Amino acid sequence: xxxxxxxxxxxxxxxxxxxxxxxxxxxxxxxxxxxxxxxxxxxxxxxxxxxxxxxxxxxxxxxxxxxxxxxxxxxxxxxxxxxxxxxxxxxxxxxxxxxxxxxxxxxxxxxxxx
Amino acid sequence: xxxxxxxxxxxxxxxxxxxxxxxxxxxxxxxxxxxxxxxxxxxxxxxxxxxxxxxxxxxxxxxxxxxxxxxxxxxxxxxxxxxxxxxxxxxxxxxxxxxxxxxxxxxxxxx
Numbered sequence: 001x002x003x004x005x006x007x008x009x010x011x012x013x014x015x016x017x018x019x020x021x022x023x024x025x026x027x028x029x030x031x032x033x034x035x036x037x038x039x040x041x042x043x044x045x046x047x048x049x050x051x052x053x054x055x056x057x058x059x060x061x062x063x064x065x066x067x068x069x070x071x072x073x074x075x076x077x078x079x080x081x082x083x084x085x086x087x088x089x090x091x092x093x094x095x096x097x098x099x100x101x102x103x104x105x106x107x108x109x110x111x112x113x114x
Numbered sequence: 115x116x117x118x119x120x121x122x123x124x125x126x127x128x129x130x131x132x133x134x135x136x137x138x139x140x141x142x143x144x145x146x147x148x149x150x151x152x153x154x155x156x157x158x159x160x161x162x163x164x165x166x167x168x169x170x171x172x173x174x175x176x177x178x179x180x181x182x183x184x185x186x187x188x189x190x191x192x193x194x195x196x197x198x199x200x201x202x203x204x205x206x207x208x209x210x211x212x213x214x215x216x217x218x219x220x221x222x223x224x225x
Binding site for chain 2: 003004033035040041042043044045048056091093101102103104105106107108
């Protein structure tokens with residue numbers, strides 16, 4: 001399968017714990033995006049990378065959130081000191097920088113904070 | 115800022131009925147417009163797009179026309195199938211391909 005891969009698919013954690021999600025984009029795509037989706041809402045943009053450079057961050061990305069893409073390939077999204085309001089689906093997408101605006105999404109990582 | 119408003123669902127139709135899902139947008143500049151679809155248990159995937167005014171995007175029998183004068187991009191299909199049951203998201207992209215999505219509209223098609 002050469003699509004966007006996200007792990008883990010589901011994470012249950014207790015409030016205050018740290019969690020990390022991983023995204024493996026389509027190999028030739030140099031742009032990688034993170035979105036968050038809560039129940040009944042559309043995906044909300046969090047941040048994106050072009051190669052290893054993080055080019056934009058949403059105000060939704062508080063200080064507890066950090067994202068990396070160290071070698072311009074896979075990316076990680078870490079949430080520190082999780083809160084119940086962080087419970088959501090975290091979506092990763094990738095694209096070509098010179099592309100048509102089409103993003104290829106993974107199936108998402110669902111976070112449940114108890 | 116940018117925003118997308120789409121009709122609330124669920125939209126419930128019988129097979130072979132005509133479908134319209136309304137979408138309007140607010141944006142600075144001249145965004146590209148998209149419809150994404152999410153089938154049960156799957157990731158979001160692009161259904162169709164239009165990059166400038168009066169363009170018509172089409173795919174799998176679905177169509178949408180970029181209407182700048184009404185800031186709309188309504189999704190239509192002449193005859194829906196049970197397999198079209200999914201959640202449909204209208205979205206816009208003004209730069210760098212960072213998409214702004216609507217809340218999504220669930221479509222349920224019964225045999």
